[in-house]
Amino acid sequence: MKLVxxxxxxxxxxxxxxxxxxxxxxxxxxQDCSGFTAPNLSNxxxxxxxxxxxxxxxxxxxxxxFATSQSTTGTSPVYAMIQCRNYLSNTDCAACLAAADAKxxxxxxxxxxxRVIYDGCFLRYESNDFFAQIMPRSSILCGSQSADESxxxxxxxxxxxxxxQIATPKITxxxxxxxxxxxxxxxxxxxxxxxxxxxxxxxECLSNEQTTVQGCLPNTxxxxxxxxxxxxxxxxxxxxxxxxxxxxxxxxxxxxxxxxWFIIGGVVGGLxxxxxxxxxxxxxxxxxxxxxxxxxVPRGNILEGTQLKGPTKFKYSDLxxxxxxxxxxxxxxxxxxxAVYKGTMKxxxxxxxxxxxxxxxxxxxxDFESEVMLISNVxxxxxxxxxxxxxxxxxxxxxxxxxxxxxxxxxxxxxxRCSLNWKQxxxxxxxxxxxxTYLHEEFHVSIIHRDIKSCNILLDEELQPKISDFGLxxxxxxxxxxxxxxxxxxxxxNHKWSKEY
Ligand SMILES: *[C@@H]1O[C@H](CO)[C@@H](O)[C@H](O)[C@H]1NC(C)=O
Ligand SMILES: *[C@@H]1O[C@H](CO)[C@@H](O)[C@H](O)[C@H]1NC(C)=O
Ligand SMILES: *[C@@H]1O[C@H](CO)[C@@H](O)[C@H](O)[C@H]1NC(C)=O
Ligand SMILES: *[C@@H]1O[C@H](CO)[C@@H](O)[C@H](O)[C@H]1NC(C)=O
Numbered sequence: 001m002k003l004v005x006x007x008x009x010x011x012x013x014x015x016x017x018x019x020x021x022x023x024x025x026x027x028x029x030x031q032d033c034s035g036f037t038a039p040n041l042s043n044x045x046x047x048x049x050x051x052x053x054x055x056x057x058x059x060x061x062x063x064x065x066f067a068t069s070q071s072t073t074g075t076s077p078v079y080a081m082i083q084c085r086n087y088l089s090n091t092d093c094a095a096c097l098a099a100a101d102a103k104x105x106x107x108x109x110x111x112x113x114x115r116v117i118y119d120g121c122f123l124r125y126e127s128n129d130f131f132a133q134i135m136p137r138s139s140i141l142c143g144s145q146s147a148d149e150s151x152x153x154x155x156x157x158x159x160x161x162x163x164x165q166i167a168t169p170k171i172t173x174x175x176x177x178x179x180x181x182x183x184x185x186x187x188x189x190x191x192x193x194x195x196x197x198x199x200x201x202x203x204e205c206l207s208n209e210q211t212t213v214q215g216c217l218p219n220t221x222x223x224x225x226x227x228x229x230x231x232x233x234x235x236x237x238x239x240x241x242x243x244x245x246x247x248x249x250x251x252x253x254x255x256x257x258x259x260x261w262f263i264i265g266g267v268v269g270g271l272x273x274x275x276x277x278x279x280x281x282x283x284x285x286x287x288x289x290x291x292x293x294x295x296x297v298p299r300g301n302i303l304e305g306t307q308l309k310g311p312t313k314f315k316y317s318d319l320x321x322x323x324x325x326x327x328x329x330x331x332x333x334x335x336x337x338x339a340v341y342k343g344t345m346k347x348x349x350x351x352x353x354x355x356x357x358x359x360x361x362x363x364x365x366x367d368f369e370s371e372v373m374l375i376s377n378v379x380x381x382x383x384x385x386x387x388x389x390x391x392x393x394x395x396x397x398x399x400x401x402x403x404x405x406x407x408x409x410x411x412x413x414x415x416x417r418c419s420l421n422w423k424q425x426x427x428x429x430x431x432x433x434x435x436x437t438y439l440h441e442e443f444h445v446s447i448i449h450r451d452i453k454s455c456n457i458l459l460d461e462e463l464q465p466k467i468s469d470f471g472l473x474x475x476x477x478x479x480x481x482x483x484x485x486x487x488x489x490x491x492x493x494n495h496k497w498s499k500e501y
Contacts, residue, residue, distance in 0.1 A: 024088065024095035025120030025238070029225055030139055033107030033114045034444075038127060041110045044076035048125065051080040052101055055123075058082075059097050063090045066173075066195045068131055076112070080125040083194060085230070086175045087239035088120050096121035117225050119238070124227055131196035134205040134228030137379075141223045142216035147235060149183050150218035156182045157189075157217045157233060164191040164231065165210040167250035169202040174229075176245050179237075189233035197228055205229035311376035312388030314399055319343060319390055323353050332406070335455070337472050342402065350402040351387060356472075358394040368396055375471040378443055382435030384458055384468040403466060405459035412454050424463050431465040432457055439470055447471050 038044035054069035065084040071077065082100070084093035100116045100123035107114045115124035124130070147153035160180050168176045174193035179186050191209075193202035209224035209231040216222025221234035232238070322343030323330045330341045332352060343353045368391065376386040390397040408428065410416050420428070432452070439447045449456075449470050458466045 022089070022092065023120075024092040024099065025085070025118060026096055026099045027119045028103070028116070029119065029141055029223060030117040031103060031107075031115070033111045034126075036112050036444075037108075037110040038076040038112040040074060040076045043074035044078065044110055044112070047071040047073065047076060047078035048080075051078045051125065055080055055082045056094070056097060056101075059084070059090070060094050065093055068196060070129070077127060078125050079127070079129050079131065080123070081131060081194065081196075082121065082123050083192070084121040085119075085190060085192060085239075086173070087177055087190070087243045093121060097123060115227055117227075117230075119223070119232070122225075122227070122230070130227070131194070132198065132201065134197065134201050134208075135226035138205075138209045138212045138224045138226040138229075140212050140215060141225075143219045143221035143234070145220050147218045147220050152183055153187070153220075153235075154218040156180055157187055158214055160187055160189045160233065161191075161210045161214060161231065163247060163251055164189055165203070165206040167247035168193065168206055169199045170250045171245070171247070174202050176247050177239055177243055178247060179241060179244050185235050186237075187233055187235060188237050188239065189231075190239070191229070191231045193229040194227075202229065206231065311372045311386065312399075314388050314390040314397070316390055316392040316395070316397070318345065319353055319397055319399065321346070322351070326353075326355065333455075335469060337469060343399075352400040352402045354398045354400060356396040356398065358396065371471060372398070374445060374447075378439070378447070378471070380435055380438040380443075381464070382431045382466055383439065383470065384466045398472075400468070403458035403468075404461040405463055407455045407468075408457040408459060408465065409454035411459070420463070428457070428459070428463070428465045432467060435465065435467040439467070 048071075050071040051069040054071070055067050058064045058067035058069070059082060065086050065088070066082070068079070068081045070079045072079075082097050084096055088096065096118055100118060100121060103116045104114045104123055104125070113124075113126040116122065160178060164176055164178065168174055168191040174195055174197070175190070176192075177188075177190040179188050191206055193205055197205065205226070205228040209226070209229055213222045213224035213231050213233065216233075221232075221236065223230070223232040225231075320326065322345050323341040326339075326341055330343065332340045332342050334340070335354075338354055338356045341353045341355070343351045345351060368389075372386070372389045376388065379385065384403065385401045387399045387401060389399065405411075411420050436449060436452065439449055447470055449467065451469065452467070456467060456469050458468050460466060
């Protein structure tokens, strides 16, 4: 008990210290290092040093809070970006950059991309031009104490964050700081985008962050961060009162016409997407047949910045028990890569267990670990998550999250035909497009699926789509890689598609 009190006391004193004048606010929120190494180390180090020196000069000599630089001689170019929160003094900004510089060099030697996010600033470098990028997901850090009048605080907090999200993209420099009075205190909040983003990307980035950081309410402080933008609110001042910006003029001004264009754009974009997807379902994917080997284009940059983690290794005996010895009763389906079973682990967690078709090819062994490592690092809400793997003798097994509503083909051609409403269909189409975009364009290694079809689109309990079977082709024995996929109970007939829509 004493220990708890002591910890709370320390936390408290630490929180109330935040935002002191002359404080570069180097509370570390996130550090990511690329797992890839630049091709030419000496060339890379020269470029890294040159671009970081550039940033230092811009911050110290030109008193900037945002700067980019690039040093692209040789085979290992470096692009770098620094951004300080605008309320930091120039001295504090330089100090924050110096701390970030030291920290970012702590990644393994030659890591070709890295980022460090502090309360006060963020620093990132990559081997390619990332200046206009935003991330598909943001991270969150919430305070541990709930506000006194939690309902009123939550409501006020939500309003502030919504307003910031609307106003900030319209403000030159993409930065806003506000103080809002609430019962018994105030809410200090800021929002900021990288200045190299377009206005639309800033808005998209901040709306992600807003959704994220709202999850902290009614706690007294919270932050959402990714490499494109930043949002933070706190009951404790972390900038001084005279540094706030009046955002009221940006909340209505030009709202209507922009809104109109947003709606028109949304409708047109949505229709085009629907048509494209419909066409692709109708023309390209007439059954559940496997197409060619997916292509991989290594991008050499680490969009997500995260170090690759190894997959969880499951015990064969556990999986055997979970699936009742891979019994027919537990079988969910049979795909081109092997049979899939429903499994209930000892801790009660339900999983999908995919037993890959085995072969004698030694190629599998070479590829298995690295492929599985890659796939298990793909995280997106519209992609089925690989939880881990298992190898025993010739058997290679993959363990995925379980999808309560099976696959889309059941809803289109199978026993649950005609049970989806328009909203659900629209969400499925949009989600599938989002998942594919991530796989093709946003993950640091481009994984081209090339085999999108209704039986590869799984649905969770809320009927949100998740794409499955990406990145697996290399795991098939060579002689099996032209197998056609059969999913139990599914016969895709094209004319039903046209009837349903
Ligand atoms: C690596 O870069 C250095 C400096 O840019 C250059 O002199 C050297 O030739 C490069 N080495 C290779 C193998 O490309
Ligand atoms: C780059 O800077 C680091 C730290 O300042 C230094 O240790 C290293 O020698 C420099 N490398 C090159 C190639 O200039
Ligand atoms: C870098 O890593 C070493 C060892 O992990 C650690 O002792 C050191 O404090 C780190 N430096 C910074 C600036 O984080
Ligand atoms: C803003 O307030 C701080 C202290 O709260 C003060 O040190 C600073 O001089 C003020 N700045 C301006 C421009 O008034």
